[in-house]
Amino acid sequence: xxxxxxxxxxxxxxxxxxxxxxxxxxxxxxxxxxxxxxxxxxxxxxxxxxxxxxxxxxxxxxxxxxxxxxxxxxxxxxxxxxxxxxxxxxxxxxxxxxxxxxxxxxxxxxxxxxxxxxxxxxxxxxxxxxxxxxxxxxxxxxxxxxxxxxxxxxxxxxxxxxxxxxxxxxxxxxxxxxxxxxxxxxxxxxxxxxxxxxxxxxxxxxxxxxxxxxxxxxxxxxxxxxxxxxxxxxxxxxxxxxxxxxxxxxxxxxxxxxxxxxxxxxxxxxxxxxxxxxxxxxxxxxxxxxxxxxxxxxxxxxxxxxxxxxxxxxxxxxxxxxxxxxxxxxxxxxxxxxxxxxxxxxxxxxxxxxxxxxxxxxxxxxxxxxxxxxxxxxxxxxxxxxxxxxxxxxxxxxxxxxxxxxxxxxxxxxxxxxxxxxxxx
Numbered sequence: 332x333x334x335x336x337x338x339x340x341x342x343x344x345x346x347x348x349x350x351x352x353x354x355x356x357x358x359x360x361x362x363x364x365x366x367x368x369x370x371x372x373x374x375x376x377x378x379x380x381x382x383x384x385x386x387x388x389x390x391x392x393x394x395x396x397x398x399x400x401x402x403x404x405x406x407x408x409x410x411x412x413x414x415x416x417x418x419x420x421x422x423x424x425x426x427x428x429x430x431x432x433x434x435x436x437x438x439x440x441x442x443x444x445x446x447x448x449x450x451x452x453x454x455x456x457x458x459x460x461x462x463x464x465x466x467x468x469x470x471x472x473x474x475x476x477x478x479x480x481x482x483x484x485x486x487x488x489x490x491x492x493x494x495x496x497x498x499x500x501x502x503x504x505x506x507x508x509x510x511x512x513x514x515x516x517x518x519x520x521x522x523x524x525x526x527x528x529x530x531x532x533x534x535x536x537x538x539x540x541x542x543x544x545x546x547x548x549x550x551x552x553x554x555x556x557x558x559x560x561x562x563x564x565x566x567x568x569x570x571x572x573x574x575x576x577x578x579x580x581x582x583x584x585x586x587x588x589x590x591x592x593x594x595x596x597x598x599x600x601x602x603x604x605x606x607x608x609x610x611x612x613x614x615x616x617x618x619x620x621x622x623x624x625x626x627x628x629x630x631x632x633x634x635x636x637x638x639x640x641x642x643x644x645x646x647x648x649x650x651x652x653x654x655x656x657x658x659x660x661x662x663x664x665x666x667x668x669x670x671x672x673x674x675x676x677x678x679x680x681x682x683x684x685x686x687x688x689x690x691x692x693x694x695x696x697x698x699x700x701x702x703x704x705x706x707x708x709x710x711x712x713x714x715x716x717x718x719x720x721x722x723x724x725x726x727x728x729x730x731x732x733x734x735x736x737x738x739x740x741x742x743x744x745x746x747x748x749x750x751x752x753x754x755x756x
Contacts, residue, residue: 333533337706341694344537348520348549352540353694353704355528357687363529364687365437366426367445368695370522370553373495374420381490382462382497383513385418386505389462391425392416393454395447400454406440414440418495421555421630422699428688431529435539438525442543445518450510462502469496473569473576473740474638480565480737481578481636489558491632519550526695528687557585557631562733564750572740575646576638579653579736579754581729583626583633586700591676591710593633595717596725597626598672599664600656601637605671607656612639618649630700635729643741650736650754661726664719673715680711730755 333342333354340356372384392414393400407414412429425445427437469475479494486492525540560582583593601608601624612618622639641649683689684707697704734754 333537336704337709338694338704341704342533343698343704344540346520346541346545348545348547350520350523350525350540350544350547351698352525352537353527353691353698354531354533354536355526355687355690355694356531356533357529357690360529360687361431362428362687363431363434363437363527363531364426364428364691365434365441366424366526366688366691366695367441368422368424368524368526368699369445369518370421370699371423371517372419372421373493373497374489374491374555374558375517375553376493377490378493378498380501380509380513381493382495382501383505383509384423384517385496386458386462386502387450387510387514388416388418388423388425389458390450390455390510391444391448393458394449394451395443396449397447398443403440403444410436412437419629420491420495422696424692424695426688431531434527434529434531435535438527438536438539439543441525442539445523446544446547448514450507452507455505455507455510459502459505462496463499466496466499466502469494473572473574474578474640476567476569477576477578477638477737477739480567480739481580481735484563484565484735484737485561485580485582485634486558486632487561489556491558517553518547520544520547521550521552522699523547524695524698526691528690528694555631560732560735562735564734564736564754566737566742566750567739568742569740574640575643575738575740575742576640577646577649577736577738577750578636578638579650579734580634580636581732581734583628583635583725583729585633586628586630586696588633589701589705591714592717592721592725593635594626594628594676595669595672595714596660596722597624597635598676599668599722600624600660602672602675607660607668608637608653611652611656612649616648616652618642618645618652622649630696643743646738646743646750647752650750654730654754657726657730661723661730664722666719669719669722673717676714677711680707680714 416425584590627634
């Protein structure tokens with residue numbers, strides 16, 4: 332049975348084993364996006380298994396009980412479809428995009444990938460090398476290293492601090508049995524959401540979902556404790572770099588909190604060239620070509636993040652200017668900047684609504700972490716109602732919380748002390 336939601340055109344069905352199917356009707360759209368989201372990611376792993384969700388995601392496409400790697404790719408591409416996947420800290424997702432008429436077939440094909448993968452040992456050895464190359468790319472990127480160090484300062488010993496890609500030693504050690512055991516523990520009906528957006532046949536989709544996922548054990552929801560915020564400063568000098576890469580952040584509300592104030596605060600500070608961050612740092616001070624502010628909102632935690640590439644000798648000045656901007660915004664947000672931020676976020680949300688893939692992603696994450704699909708109209712109304720006073724309070728609260736910061740690349744002497752001094756840590 333289909334159950335309507337607060338979002339027009341969106342319905343949900345729940346299979347007997349707890350698998351939920353969310354369908355978003357988009358009349359006149361000839362393509363469809365189909366995704367399978369699983370509530371498991373690097374934050375569910377712990378140190379010994381760090382990286383296994385990402386390896387499972389890669390290996391799911393390397394062979395099932397009925398299809399080898401080449402056939403999996405050919406079956407999708409002969410339909411003109413794209414097939415992809417991603418792993419995050421709190422979920423893993425598998426995607427297909429193609430013709431709307433083929434959506435039920437995509438559900439069955441994704442079911443084969445998610446449920447019937449055999450993780451062939453010879454394919455694991457090849458893919459292990461591919462992932463180690465991916466890790467090497469990260470190890471050569473100062474900004475990626477800065478973000479990994481930043482997460483560690485944010486969350487300390489909590490698994491949320493671990494990199495999604497995993498530790499090199501773990502990738503070298505994982506066996507086929509490790510992958511099979513992890514999937515058996517983590518991939519269960521209570522942790523799976525199937526999402527479809529397009530002009531599709533709901534009855535055919537449900538029939539396909541039952542055939543592909545109805546036999547999945549119900550299991551229990553994969554537990555995850557929200558990480559406490561640590562805060563702290565870390566630096567790492569890297570040779571061969573001409574600049575310093577710096578990442579600074581504070582905690583903000585999570586998806587479960589369902590409070591857009593952190594998102595609005597990030598837009599107020601750093602969305603667009605006219606924002607205080609870009610105007611002060613780039614246009615008026617010339618401290619960086621690249622600087623950016625964002626709100627990274629996950630299921631159980633959120634991070635307010637400022638990043639930049641700066642000259643080594645200007646690292647301290649950059650941090651001091653960021654702190655000064657935060658103080659200014661805590662004292663008062665100009666109406667024009669709040670208007671700009673609200674409208675930029677509204678346009679972004681409306682553009683997202685026009686993209687089937689984004690609609691599916693948002694709906695699936697809502698179901699995984701909120702247990703419902705939020706109404707887009709209600710979300711936009713709540714976003715527009717975030718007042719200047721609430722944004723000012725958000726900046727004031729961040730300033731009272733220890734910042735997390737990481738700097739890598741070409742760093743001045745005693746860079747850590749300078750960061751601490753300029754950030755007020």
